[in-house]
Amino acid sequence: MxxxxxxxxxxxxxxxxxxxxxxxxxxxxxxxxxxxxxxxxxxxxxxxxxxxxxxxxxxxxxxxDVQPDRDEADAAALRAIGIDLDQVRRAIEENFGVGALHLPRPAPKKSWWRRxxxxxxxxxxxxxxxxxxxxxxxxxxxxxxxxxxxxxxxxxxxxxxxxxxxxxxxxxxxxxxxxxxxxxxxxxx
Structure with missing residues (x-):
């Protein structure tokens, strides 16, 4: 065409x-x-x-051009095999302190093929x-x-x-x- x-x-x-x-x-x-x-x-x-x-x-x-946040999809997949993310988070915070999981996120990058x-x-x-x-x-x-x-x-x-x-x-x-x-x-x- x-x-x-x-x-x-x-x-x-x-x-x-x-x-x-x-x-x-x-x-x-x-x-x-x-x-x-x-x-x-x-x-x-x-x-x-x-x-x-x-x-x-x-x-x-x-x-x-960024990947959508997959937290919910990942949590659902882990629940399907018997892993409860909320329990894991609580356990980590009990052992390592509140906020131990809050790491700064890097800025999203454009995919190499798009660039x-x-x-x-x-x-x-x-x-x-x-x-x-x-x-x-x-x-x-x-x-x-x-x-x-x-x-x-x-x-x-x-x-x-x-x-x-x-x-x-x-x-x-x-x-x-x-x-x-x-x-x-x-x-x-």
Whole structure:
């Protein structure tokens, strides 16, 4: 599928990854694709890059690349084999003093593969948008995928954070769709 992407569309996908990283998000969602498209110059009436970025920052919590706390899962696994962590803690504190188990925790580190590759995974909805961009190109009988096709995919997906942000901003999907299709028709001619 990616062989059909124009350089501008590829740049938009890379920019979506950059947007996710700059916001400390551990995923690339529809919102990051929307930010990338707006940031690369695609115009959507009623939206600005700054407004969407502020919305994304307000609506998505920071999701750093750290392992979730596994204390509860570990405790459950130990209970399953007859070890009660609360009893163990009490025994240690009786023998070594209160607070003996409270050691400073090191700051979480990013996994080596994430640092090395810079990989940020796409959410299922973002993957769907990219698939829908291909379907839009096929529907329009075009053998390339441009940023406008990706935006058509965002509009067609209609369920991710990008769709919510656009709806809250009063964006008319039919109007945007018409403008994008006209631009693509002119480009293909």
């Amino acid at each position: 990616f062989e059909r992407f124009t350089q501008a569309a590829r740049d938009a996908v890379v920019r979506a990854q950059t947007e996710a990283r700059s916001l400390d998000h551990g995923h690339i969602g529809t919102e990051h694709l929307l930010l990338a498209l707006l940031g690369s110059g695609l115009a959507v009436p009623g939206l600005t890059y700054e407004r969407v970025r502020a919305e994304v920052r307000d609506r998505v919590r920071v999701t750093p 090395a590759s810079g990989h940020v995974p796409f959410t299922p909805r973002a993957k769907k948008v990219l698939e829908l961009s291909l379907r839009e190109a096929i529907r329009l009988k075009q053998n390339f995928i441009a940023p406008e096709h990706i935006m058509l995919g965002v509009l067609r997906e209609d369920g991710g954070l990008a769709a919510l942000i656009m709806a809250d901003a009063g964006v008319e999907p039919a109007v945007v769709r018409g403008e994008l299709e006209r631009a693509l028709s002119a480009r293909a001619a």
